[in-house]
Every structure is written in structure tokens, then in C-alpha cells.
Amino acid sequence: MARHDARNWHDCSEMIGLLCLVASILLQHGASGQRVKVEPEVSSYPGQTVNLRCAFTDATGIQLTMVTWIYEPKEGERINIAVFHPNFDPNYPDSPVKGRVSFTPSPPSLASPSIQISEVRMTDEGRYICEYATYPSGNEQGITHLVMLAKPQNSASIVTVEAGTKPVVVARCESLDGRPAAQISWVTTANGNGTTVSKAGADNTVTMTSEYRMVPTAADNGKDISCVVAHRTQVKPESFPLKLAVQYAPQVTIVGYDNNWYLGRTNVMLTCQATANPVALSVLWKTLSGEMPDTVQINGNELKVLKVDDAVNTTFVCEVKNRIGVGKDQVTAIVREPSVNPSNAGVVAGAVIGSLLALLLVAALVAVLITRSRRQQQGYRANGGSDMKTRIFGGGKKASKNGTGGGAGSGGVGGGNNNGPIYVYNESSSHQGLGEKNNHHQPLTMGGRPEVVATTPTAQDILLSNELDDAERRKFDELEAEERYDHFSGGAPILQLRPPHDQDDIIGDYLDDDMESQRDGSVISRTAVYV
Template sequence: MAREYAKHCPASPMKNSLLVTAAILLIIQAASCQRVRVETEVEAYPTESVDLRCQFVDGGNTKLTQVSWIWEPTEGQRDNIAVFHPTYGESFPESPFSGRVRFIKGTLTSPSITITSLKMADAGRYTCEYATYPSGNEQGTTNLVMLAKPKNSASPVVVQASTSGKPVVVAQCEAADSKPAATIKWMGAVGGTENTTSVKGPDGTVTVRSEYLIVPTPEDNGKEVTCIISQRTQDKPQTFPMKLAVEYPPTVSIVGYDNNWYIGRTDAVLTCQATGNPAPTTVTWTVMSGPMPDTVQINANKLIVRKVDEAVNTTFVCEVKNRLGVSKHQVTTAVIEQRKITAGPSTAGIIGGTIGVVLFLLAIVSAVIILVRKRKQNAVNGDGPPKHKPPPPVKAGSSTEMLNKPVTDSVLTETQPFSNVYYETSGEPVTDLDACDDDDDNTVGGGAANGGGPAVLEDSIQYADVDDTLNDEALPPYSDADDHHVDQPPSAAVARGESFVSAAMYV
């Protein structure tokens, strides 16, 4: 509003000068007041004590004459409660603080006081005022705030289940005689509403009350609501969990009849189950067809048939009472000639568990069988590692290899299965010239002449016996060094340590 007023009513030059003068005077007064050092605000509690400190600093040439403590409980009221004079000493005028106030040191420069047995009515402004020369009176003011811890309480309210649909108070919470006023909140899963009021006391305290309202039903009985009280003097909010107390007439049900009451069955039991608030006080069993059969025994809320016969082929009634009303429930029993065979839940569970274990074991056995068969199949197909150590390789491109090579490869391939002998195609073969036999005439292949390899020619001759066509085939002609054709291949006998080169072969 001040801003709006300033917009419509601009200040005149004279008003501006007055404002500046007032500001200067306030600054000068504040500078002078700073020499009286006090605490701005002090908090205290009833029945306790409080120290109000005051000190005059930077006296300089200022002469201190007297110091007084003035109490202002309300605006416009000022009462002297303590005076100190350097010559006449301490003085405590008649006031509400008589006998409860004293100086801590009793000096002009430090005239702090202590007030004991505090009351809520002691709250107010306390001014430490100096009489000085030549500047006059100087002062400092402390605001004493009296705090009161609340007296917290909470309790459920016993109600009856509502039939009108109107909400009623089911719980209440109170924070009494607190200063400042407390705040109350509710938490609950029943969807209620709250109503909070506050009342001020004569000593400045406040009492806050809050009520929790719902439309009560039997299902709400025993449900929990929580009252939460927060206040300045508390370290943390205080909580009050409460269980609702909703009263309602009893509800009744009969359990235990399984439609299998056969003649001769023993100890058949019916149970009358009842709930209510307050708890049911009486349970009564009756029979609609007349008197209770002789084979029936009553034990509180249980009806026990010692031996089933035609007499219990009737209707049983259970009646339950509490303070709010009466409720009944009935069941009609039918007696049969023979027992019904039914699989109980325990038997079904055992059978199901057994079947599950058997299926699990069968799955494991099947997996093992499949694994074993796969390994056998791999072994038959030759997918596994070689079972025989391969012989030393024959040097590729040598004349000895050409001599020992079968004449007709196509025939051998078609008539003789491949051997399982493995040959390596890389690496330089090792030639053992010392392995040559002395009897060259009896050696068809092998030894040094064959590079230390197996007698391939013998194998060729053996293969040739399989097919008669091989007998008619002649070895290819050979030529000597002068290009003359010869019928026999060069001698395989070579001096030890010498090397040889096969002659050219015509194909």
C-alpha cells in the first residue's frame, strides 16, 4: 500500500527534508543505544530461572549515575523491578517479581539480573536503562519469551457401527497449555476427516484439540489411526497410534460340515464361529426338528456327533449373543449310507510331488542316454581323434615314389577302400640312408632307396592282385642317361652318403 500511495501522492521537498532529519536522529539514537549492550530475545520456561544481561560499553567521559530494570508486560505499562545506585546500593521496588529478582554482580557497568520461579505471566519487554551525564538516559531492551511445553494426549472413542451414514468422532487428540500453540495432524487408512479447535488460557497458553471423524463400520474395528503433535519446544513431533473401537452385533457362521456324514462315522464336528464387539457372551446350539439327539455332545461353540445315525439327519442352529444383539446361523446335515471316497488335499499334494520327481529323473536319464549315443556315433563316423599313429611321410616328387605308385589309380579307388592311414602333407621327410638292407635283391622297397618310407610297391602289387587287369599292365619304360630305353628301372643300390636323381620318365 505504501508503494501505491507513493505513486499517487509524490512527496514534497519539505517532506523529504523532514524524513532525512528523522533518519539522522534515529541513527544518532541507535549509535548511543549501542553502548547499552543487551540480548534481543531470551526464551524461558515456567518454574525455571533466566538471566537478563546488561553492560555499558565505551563510557569515555560519560558519567553513569544510576541503572534501572523496567518491565513492560503490555503496551503502555512500565514497572521498575530492580534499581542499582553506586552510593545507595540495590533496591527492589514492590512488583510481581518481589523476592524473585536479584543482581548478579551489582555494578554500574554490569547490572545483569536473575529472575527465578518464572511464570507464564512474566513474559514481556525488559529494559536496562542508564541515567548518564551529560547525554541523559540510555537503554537497551530484551524481549522475554515464555515457552510452555504442551501436555499431549490422545485416545480412541468407542462408537457403534453407523446405520445412518453420518460421520462420528472415533478418536481425539489434545495439546494442552502450550505456548506457542501446537499443531495437530492425522494419518489413517480409513479415509476420515478432522476437526481442530484452539482455546487461549489466562496466562497466555493455548490448548489445541482435534477430533477424527468417520462413518464407522464393523470392518473399521481395530484399524489404526495416528495423531501427530508438533510444537516449538519439542525436539521432534510426538505420535500417538490408536486402534479404533467400533462396536457391532455378532456375525455367525457354522463350519465343518463336509457332505460326508455316513452311517457309523464317529466324531463329526460342527464349529460355530462368531465375531462381534463386544465379544459374544453366549453360544447356544439347538435342533429345528426337536430335542438334541443323544449321540450329540455340546462343548462351548463346538457340536460333536459321537456316532452318526439317522437321528442327526436334521438342521442344527447356532445362536450367538452380545450386548448389542443376537445373530443365528444354521446348517442342514444329510446322512448317507456309505462313505464318499474323496482324495484329500494332502494325498493330491503327495501324488503331484511324486509325479514331478519321476518326470525330473526321467529327463536326466534321457539326457544321459542321448549324450552317450552321440559320442558313440561320433566314434563310428570318425569324427573323433585318430586312433593310430601315422607313418613317416613319403617325400613328394621323388623317383622312388613314382616307382612304388600303383599303375591304375582309378581301378584301385573303385575296388579297394581307402586306408585309415594318415599322411602329413607338410614338412621335410627324414631320410635314413643307414636303414638300407644289405640284401638289395630281396628288398622291393623301403630303406634308403625309398627315403625311409614303407614299401609302397608291395602294397601296389597287393592291390593289383584284386583286379586281374593290373597283371596285364606293364610298367612305363625308363631311359638311361643317353636317352636309351631300358626295361628295368635303375638300381636302387646307392652308395652310402651319396645322393641320386631319378632319370626322366616317359609317360
């Protein structure tokens, strides 16, 4: 048991010792590597002069013996290109840069053995190693990468293709003779992908070529696509915007048919719209029946029907042709019977109803005005418009100028005048009551009985005054004709009394059914009260 533990301890000690040795070697190598200072990378264009600097920063306790510059191309073996020993002159072995490489400054020193290469070439690109031979540390080195730059010539172009079913190259982008190689990408909404290949160019340059492939369709024609080239020599990527060019046969659509071609309709039109690449060469209209109706006029891509009839009830076909092929479309016209547009019918009906309502309103207004005018005319007013109402008991002729009647002697009552008196009821004078109108009647005494001589206008005067309507004029004409008696022998004047609520039934100064004609030609009231 003790022996087994001792063996394990011995193995562990050996492993720890080995790890410590490796760590010390690495640390020593790292420490020594940090003392040789160089530039990690130097870039240059062809024909320029480059400086490759090198220095040993801390030589305390170390003896510097010699410095050697080594060139290591990307492909090939390492080659010594410059050697310096303090006890000898600088030496430049045979190499691709011999005659163009030298130490700087001259003479060189072990503390700073930098070199320069003039008229650099693209083939000079690679790793340059500055290596010190020291004692007791051994060799220590620093590595510089020389990068040769060449600005490429970039370009992009569109490849014109025909629409198809297989992927083809539709665009190409190229970065010619660049160093290092350029990076190419594509930006587009088209459904495809780009492939890039590189090719070695002259003087160690690189040419990059990228192609964009896709299955071209008519819808892809004119779509945007851009080639973007990024290179170290450029401040920003260079973009080349392009548009895809896809050729295809015409795509045709007939527009203008609204499914409302009715008999008698005029000036309807069909338009043949076509898209094509290249442009269309011809447009042809025809019908499936083979005969074009007489009422049809064709002007390029437009077909106009002057008047719809039964001959237009056919299928119209439009054919468009270009270099790639022919495209066509057709529309079948169905001729219908004329129909009234519901919207127009509603407008017409509304206009008719509105007109009728307006006429009815005007007629009603006219009727009201006529009725009111007649009612005003039927209310016979003495003195043309006062609030008095006159009751006529009998008819008479026009009185003479002296108020005595006409036909007999002066001062007597002639046989030709048997007018009864006119009594006036003055509604505006409640205290006056019922009495004779003083300015029209003069009382006379004949044989002990009072007589009243009236100056009331006759029916003829009333007719001439235009104050009565036709019905009342006829009534007064009849009264004039019946006036053939010598005198009125009906006794004293008659006063007709009527309750106030009956006044609404009066038409003028009469009731509708109150008056009654007598044999002697007079007219009396059925409800009159004799005084």
C-alpha cells in the first residue's frame, strides 16, 4: 500500500515538473519575442518604396550577434535577403528583391536594422522576418506582412434573356485585376442567386466575376437589381444599379365591356391593352364568327360600336404580335333588351311627384284666395267697406234727384216707385239699435202714414259696381224684371231679428234658406218680425 502511494506521488511529481518546464519555455519565448519590435502589416501599391522597420528594445544582459532578414512568400521556401554583422559589411544574398533591398539607415546598427524595398512588385507580397542571433538566449524574431494593393476595375451589365422555365444568367458583375480579391454581392427582389468565381490576373492580381441566375418571367422585366463591389482600396463599396431585361410575348387584356350592351345603345368602346418586350408590332381585331359588324369602327387598339344591334352579339378577339410571339384576348358581348335605369327612374319619379305636389299647393292657394274674395264680395257693404249690414226688403228703381221717386209728380209717391225702405243695423253702435239710415232716407207724411223714400242703388248700379259675383247679379236681374207693381202694400217695414250665433250663416245680408218670394214680386223673410 505504501509502495503504491509512493509510485503515484513519483508519477505526479514528474508530470508537474514537465508542465513547469513547458511553461517556462513558453514564457521565455514570449518574453524574448516581445523584445523584437516590428510592424505587423505594411501595405503598398506597385512601384512604391516600402520601409520594413525592426528594433531590439531591451538588450540588458544579452549579447546581440547578428541580424538576418528573411523573405517567405505565400508559396515557396524561405529566402535570406539581407544579413548584417557588426564586424562585416552588409550582405544581400540572391533573392527576388536583390538590387532593390538595402539597410536603412546606412551604415546599419544592431539596435535598429531596418530595410527598405524600392519599386515593389505584386510578387513581393509575403512575410518578412527580422531575426536576431543573441547570446545566451539564441535566435529571436519579429514578422511583418507585406500586402500589395491593386485597385480593381469594377463593372456590371445586364444580360437580355427571354422568359422561360430554366435558370439563366440575367446579370453579370466583374472586379478586374484587384489585390486583394474583391467581394461581390447582389441586391434585388428577383427570385434568384449569385455565384462568384476568381481568376488569377497579371502581376499577381485577382479578377472576380459574379453572375446572377434565375428563371426569368414577364413579371421580372424591369425589376431593380444592383451589383455591390467591396474592396480594400475603396473608401466604401461601389454599387451598380441595373434593371432586368426579360423579353416575352405580348400579354393582352380587353377592357371596356360593362355587360350592359342593350339594343339601341350608342358609342360603346373596347380597348385592347397589351404589354410586351420588345414592343408590339401589330394589333388585329376579329370575331369568332369571321365577320365584323357594320356598326363597328376600328382605330388601332380601339374598337368602337356606333350602335348596338343584334349583329354585335358576338365574340371579339384582339391579337397582338411582337418578335417573340403572339398574345390574344377575347370578350363575348351579350346584347340585352333596353331597360330603365333604376337610379334614373327614381330621379324621374321624384321629379314628377315634386311637380305634382307643387301644383297642388299652388291650386290650393288659388282656391283659398278665390273663396276669400268671393266671400268678401258677397258681404254687400254700403259705402264700400264699412262694418254695416243692410237688409233689403224688396226692389226698386233708381230714385230721382230730389228723392221722391220717379214717374209721378213732385212730392208724391208715383206709381212707378214702390221701393220699400232699407234698414241698416250698425254693429258698431250698440246704443243706436235699429233705425233708418239718415243720410239715405227722408220720412214723408202721405195720408197719415209714414213713407220712406230710399236712395239705395238699383240692381243695375250694383251690377255696374262689380261688387257682386255672377250668382247675385242674376238674382238682382230677376228682381228688376219682377218690379212691375205700383206700390208696396205689405205694411210697415219688417225688422228681422237674429241671435248672434246665427250671424255665421249669413251670406252677405241673407240667410241661405230664409228668403221667400211673394206674388206681388216682393221678397220677404220667413223669420222676419214685423214692427
